[in-house]
Amino acid sequence: MPTDPYVILGVEKGCTQNEIEEAYKAKRAALQEHMFEEGEAGAEAARQIGILDEAYNSVMEEYHESATVSGEGESSLAAVKEAIANQDYEGAQRELDKMSYRGAEWHYCQSFIFYKKNWLNDSKKQLEIAMQMDPENARYSAAMERLMHEINGAQPFDREGSGGVYGPDPSAARTERTYSSAQADTTGACCEACQALWCADCCCECMGGDLIRCC
Numbered sequence: 001m002p003t004d005p006y007v008i009l010g011v012e013k014g015c016t017q018n019e020i021e022e023a024y025k026a027k028r029a030a031l032q033e034h035m036f037e038e039g040e041a042g043a044e045a046a047r048q049i050g051i052l053d054e055a056y057n058s059v060m061e062e063y064h065e066s067a068t069v070s071g072e073g074e075s076s077l078a079a080v081k082e083a084i085a086n087q088d089y090e091g092a093q094r095e096l097d098k099m100s101y102r103g104a105e106w107h108y109c110q111s112f113i114f115y116k117k118n119w120l121n122d123s124k125k126q127l128e129i130a131m132q133m134d135p136e137n138a139r140y141s142a143a144m145e146r147l148m149h150e151i152n153g154a155q156p157f158d159r160e161g162s163g164g165v166y167g168p169d170p171s172a173a174r175t176e177r178t179y180s181s182a183q184a185d186t187t188g189a190c191c192e193a194c195q196a197l198w199c200a201d202c203c204c205e206c207m208g209g210d211l212i213r214c215c
Contacts, residue, residue, distance in 0.1 A: 005055035104133035
């Protein structure tokens with residue numbers, strides 16, 4: 001019985017993550033056809049699925065560690081986010097497709113691109129994967145809440161002006177937009193107060209008084 005996870009999956013070491021995923025899905029689907037058979041056949045199929053799952057997780061963890069040590073994942077994601085910032089979504093997709101390790105942030109960026117294409121269900125699926133891989137990430141949860149709000153029939157967010165449910169880009173929260181709006185509200189309130197004070201001063205001067213001595 002082989003113990004090398006690559007042998008179990010039937011792939012060569014150094015292959016792409018897509019090749020690993022395709023091999024894993026094909027083998028698992030074949031085993032699932034026999035899993036519910038009676039007797040030893042079903043039990044053996046279930047056992048083989050467990051071995052296959054363990055091999056897949058082992059290989060994916062190795063890819064994750066390799067990408068982290070080499071910095072490949074971080075640099076590639078930086079290129080993806082730069083393309084998104086320039087609204088070059090096709091370029092961002094090409095960068096995503098090149099990446100061998102696909103962690104939570106990869107799926108988050110993929111979800112963002114699908115959202116920009118108005119593929120809401122596909123966007124939701126990718127965001128769900130990101131949340132499964134990183135359940136404590138507040139950005140993912142907030143994006144999912146807003147995305148579901150839109151899927152369920154609410155008025156769509158301004159995709160061109162703010163990035164929609166994700167904010168200006170997939171790595172930034174909506175704080176910048178919120179701050180700008182609050183700043184605009186504060187500026188407007190100050191202007192209204194100044195106008196009211198100026199009017200009061202005019203009235204006082206007409207009656208012989210002076211509310212604001214400098215004007």
